[in-house]
Amino acid sequence: MVIPFSRIAIIGLGLMGGSLALALRAHGYAGALWGAGGSPEDLHLAAKAQDASGKSIFTGLYAEVSELPWEQLDFLILAVPPAHLSSYLVLASERLPAAAMVTDLASVKGDLLTLGESLLGKRYVSSHPLIGSEGRGFGSASAELYQDYRCVLCPGSDGPAQALTQVAAFWQFLGAELLILDGRKHDMIMAATSHLPHLLAFAYLAGFAERKELWNCAGGGLRDFSRIAAANPKLWTEILLGNREAVGQELRNFRKRLAQVEAFLEHADATSLENFLAQGQEARSRFLFPPH
Amino acid sequence: MVIPFSRIAIIGLGLMGGSLALALRAHGYAGALWGAGGSPEDLHLAAKAQDASGKSIFTGLYAEVSELPWEQLDFLILAVPPAHLSSYLVLASERLPAAAMVTDLASVKGDLLTLGESLLGKRYVSSHPLIGSEGRGFGSASAELYQDYRCVLCPGSDGPAQALTQVAAFWQFLGAELLILDGRKHDMIMAATSHLPHLLAFAYLAGFAERKELWNCAGGGLRDFSRIAAANPKLWTEILLGNREAVGQELRNFRKRLAQVEAFLEHADATSLENFLAQGQEARSRFLFPPH
8 A cells, every 4th residue: 555645744742643653664654754742751752763774753853833844744643632633723724735634533523523624624534543552652652553453534524525535545554444434423433432441441440549458359351451441531531521422321321231230130130140241242252353 | 389289180171270280280290180070072172181291281081070089189179160169069078088178269259168168177278360261161271371360368267277378389389479368358359350340341242232333443442341241151140149249239339430420421520530530540550460
């Protein structure tokens, strides 16, 4: 797959943006790659990052987003927390050359697509690579994060954006399996497959901060079940509130199932309990999980 | 650490018992090792199992537990589902020589300790190695399952059993970090650290058997969060019902936390939500998880 861009900038040099930069070079991207934003620590680590041949990952790095060589860009990737996206979309619409495309990596789309379209028209396609890690910042970034993964593309409400083919090619260059979903559908699905499990893992643990007797009695099952609760509380507050209607709906559905299983437990109803657990086990076997 | 037994039998040749047999040989145990029980498939695979030097793992294998060389045993390990334990404890009390020790690997202790003591006196010490896998049967068994793990030992209600030192030495020979807990405390802790998370993972998935649109939208977070719901529904029905009071209590506590977080979501209360998530994240950092 040939990458359709050669003058790319990434705003946001944390786990997601940093890993994306590393993955681009690891997959052989030879064009210009500028980075901006991020903490002094992220910028420092990004400046030292090299590809396998010892070449710097970035063509240039800027603490201030305004210093980016805007007029040269053909593709801008916004890898910043959800709360900052709209202001960068505005900036992009003011500074980018007319042919440059834009994407973001946001976990919740909400009104983002409408805003992006109104500002950038069909040059904007929203992306969501379904990857993550409990790490934070460029120090946790790794090209391997973008391995064996799916990436959702959200065309605008007016139908496929002009940029869709190019942005799709960009992700395919990075090995993604692509899914096309409209923004609303994306948010409803993510409420079920990502936001609710995060909320449950956090809520599960929130009661255990004082229960010392539990801390050395955990096995590998609990380690894996609770891994997503090691994620950033500030980022997850933004995500959960950004998608609170859909998450609320999934939460109400989950509580109904929980009430069911609680009743089976109370009445020591082994047959119903086993059927219920078997339904959960069966549902899991239908999911297509990434291999590692 | 020297192993204090040289004539060991394992009843149950599934994931747990099979892995234990493999781990014993991998750690250099050179004594007799008999196996009994299990499906024809498990017995077939056990008969073919060899250590690194090509020697058979088992000294002898028996489809019928009655065929075991009972009079020769100095240690009997019950690696059978919870529902079968009491009948094997009775059998052990009838057939074992007076000096032989007995343990089990049960996830719930309940009345087991009282029964074991009444039948076997201080020759019985209950064990619970905190390991697991979604695999089943000897075909999924692996010595590596018993690696970097903790093992709980439950002395009887009358205080430390005579067998405690020997059974402790047995697990230390197999590299376990030991925890000593009374049976009731064990069950209360496991309700929180193992049984509730399993129940939540099953309940989370139980609603998704028909929601096709979710199945190809899962990332690594959901894969890990839901891994424990790939476990055996029949076994987990026994475990959850065997510990249903303590599990019920943890479930009620969890539902209170869930109601809290639901209110934060409804009122878009970002500050409280972030504090709540941070509590969960903080609690997770206190747990001592096995490294892999």
